Amino acid sequence: MSPSVRVRFAPSPTGYLHVGGARTALFNWLFARHNRGTFILRIEDTDKSREQEQAVRVIYDGLRWLGLEWDEGAGRGGPFGSYFQSERTVIYEKYLNVLQGKGVLYEEEGAIRFRSSRKPVVVDDLVCGRIEFDRSSDPDITVRRPDGSWIFHFVNVVDDIEMQISHVIRGEDHLTNTSKHLELYEALSAEPPRFAHIPLILNRDGSKMSKRDAGSSIASYVEQGYAPEAVRNYLCLLGWSPKDNREVISIDEVVQLFDLTKVNRKNAAFDLDKCDWLNRQYIHSMSLNRFRELTDSFIRAAGINASDENYLLRVLEIVKEKIKFFKEVPDWIDFFFTEGFHFDQSAVEQSLRKPGAMRRLRSLRDAYAALEVWSATNLEATLKHLGKEIGCKAGDLIHPARVAVSGRAIGPSLYHMFEVMGRDRVLRRIDRAIQLFG
RNA sequence: GACCCUAUCGUCCAGUGGCCCAGGACACUCCCCUUUCACGGGAGUAACACGGGUUCGAAUCCCGUUAGGGUCGCCA
Numbered sequence: 001m002s003p004s005v006r007v008r009f010a011p012s013p014t015g016y017l018h019v020g021g022a023r024t025a026l027f028n029w030l031f032a033r034h035n036r037g038t039f040i041l042r043i044e045d046t047d048k049s050r051e052q053e054q055a056v057r058v059i060y061d062g063l064r065w066l067g068l069e070w071d072e073g074a075g076r077g078g079p080f081g082s083y084f085q086s087e088r089t090v091i092y093e094k095y096l097n098v099l100q101g102k103g104v105l106y107e108e109e110g111a112i113r114f115r116s117s118r119k120p121v122v123v124d125d126l127v128c129g130r131i132e133f134d135r136s137s138d139p140d141i142t143v144r145r146p147d148g149s150w151i152f153h154f155v156n157v158v159d160d161i162e163m164q165i166s167h168v169i170r171g172e173d174h175l176t177n178t179s180k181h182l183e184l185y186e187a188l189s190a191e192p193p194r195f196a197h198i199p200l201i202l203n204r205d206g207s208k209m210s211k212r213d214a215g216s217s218i219a220s221y222v223e224q225g226y227a228p229e230a231v232r233n234y235l236c237l238l239g240w241s242p243k244d245n246r247e248v249i250s251i252d253e254v255v256q257l258f259d260l261t262k263v264n265r266k267n268a269a270f271d272l273d274k275c276d277w278l279n280r281q282y283i284h285s286m287s288l289n290r291f292r293e294l295t296d297s298f299i300r301a302a303g304i305n306a307s308d309e310n311y312l313l314r315v316l317e318i319v320k321e322k323i324k325f326f327k328e329v330p331d332w333i334d335f336f337f338t339e340g341f342h343f344d345q346s347a348v349e350q351s352l353r354k355p356g357a358m359r360r361l362r363s364l365r366d367a368y369a370a371l372e373v374w375s376a377t378n379l380e381a382t383l384k385h386l387g388k389e390i391g392c393k394a395g396d397l398i399h400p401a402r403v404a405v406s407g408r409a410i411g412p413s414l415y416h417m418f419e420v421m422g423r424d425r426v427l428r429r430i431d432r433a434i435q436l437f438g
Numbered sequence: 439g440a441c442c443c444u445a446u447c448g449u450c451c452a453g454u455g456g457c458c459c460a461g462g463a464c465a466c467u468c469c470c471c472u473u474u475c476a477c478g479g480g481a482g483u484a485a486c487a488c489g490g491g492u493u494c495g496a497a498u499c500c501c502g503u504u505a506g507g508g509u510c511g512c513c514a
Contacts, residue, residue, distance in 0.1 A: 012514050044514060111512050134441065145512045152514050176442055176509035204449065206506060241451050245462040267507060271449045274464040284477070322476055395473040402474065410475045
């Protein structure tokens with residue numbers, strides 16, 4: 001095990017966190033955790049703008065939502081700050097002087113450029129292997145613009161040296177850049193870190209993912225109500241696998257098994273369907289308390305008056321297995337908490353308006369009113385018994401009852417729904433439906 | 439265009455010379471369960487890009503072609 005693994009995620013604050021970026025952060029985090037190393041967050045804001053605060057917030061929120069807490073860096077501090085490039089000018093100038101002293105810099109129209117030796121360079125990559133670059137026709141890189149602002153390649157290398165980064169794990173789009181960076185390390189007489197270029201994440205059709213593609217922004221998962229552990233699990237499986245065909249795998253186990261040299265070299269297409277499937281797996285096996293916690297913001301946003309915590313928990317319990325995303329929860333539970341729920345017209349037509357529906361509903365109401373113990377088991381037995389007695393199918397009772405009490409044709413298990421709602425509420429609503437539609 | 443990377447079911451992965459006429463998962467189709475919607479269980483369709491080698495033997499190694507992706511910025 002390396003004595004001091006130090007890795008960094010170095011996004012530029014663009015206002016949103018891309019899944020590709022999140023996956024890069026995740027792999028850095030996994031590598032750090034696996035090696036008991038340090039995971040650093042550095043903000044690459046060479047173009048300092050002041051609406052940046054909000055953009056940085058988006059990165060913090062996205063990483064924290066995914067459970068990728070950093071040990072050192074922006075918003076957290078550490079021995080190598082500042083972790084914002086916009087605040088590191090003094091350091092960059094120092095390194096610029098070093099290059100100056102070596103006579104490898106020259107000026108061109110006010111900008112400072114680095115003269116390349118154009119000698120072949122070898123990148124020994126942990127993921128891609130040994131790659132030779134013929135740099136004979138590469139142009140020189142620019143280090144600083146005429147206005148004094150810095151260019152990515154230079155500050156990126158300087159920061160990695162200064163922050164004692166041991167492994168640079170980043171997207172494959174930087175693979176070619178690495179040959180340039182290596183020359184910079186040499187010119188600065190610094191030992192380069194190990195590199196690991198991980199494959200990119202593309203759309204299903206192989207095109208590059210942009211902000212508007214579904215699932216490209218981490219914020220969209222938060223908005224739709226995905227379980228963060230599910231999204232994280234899905235991201236782990238993009239370019240990496242536990243090699244034993246498992247799909248649902250705990251993060252602790254991934255940390256234990258993670259190995260950069262086992263990362264794929266092929267770009268991966270993003271499949272939201274599979275992410276959705278994993279999300280459902282996680283929701284179904286999640287504890288009720290966790291479900292309560294993750295659905296809270298959606299329930300509040302919908303303005304549902306769920307002041308009776310105990311009642312809310314019982315409602316959530318019977319609805320949990322039905323939910324695909326937390327955003328759907330209010331639609332599934334609102335009628336439990338208000339008499340002002342909406343009656344779906346086609347549901348009414350297809351059940352309550354059917355001939356004989358009202359008569360059957362009255363019979364069910366009476367049978368339920370006479371019930372001694374109000375439980376799902378009794379509710380089911382009573383309904384089925386009544387069906388036989390009056391000679392109709394169970395469905396002819398179930399459907400009208402469901403619509404009468406919830407206003408819709410789709411919902412949780414009828415008997416459990418009634419059990420949770422309680423006798424008074426159920427009978428009252430059946431009476432009202434009979435009045436309204438009878 | 440130059441340089442670099444990649445190439446197994448529609449998608450994500452498994453497979454590192456014989457155990458593979460290729461395995462798992464998602465999606466899709468069908469069946470069962472369930473008189474809602476889902477879950478769950480079972481079955482099915484579906485791939486080693488192409489052409490040359492190497493080898494007794496290749497999805498696995500080599501070369502070429504093709505295709506996809508990346509980089510060539512005073513973007514990051």
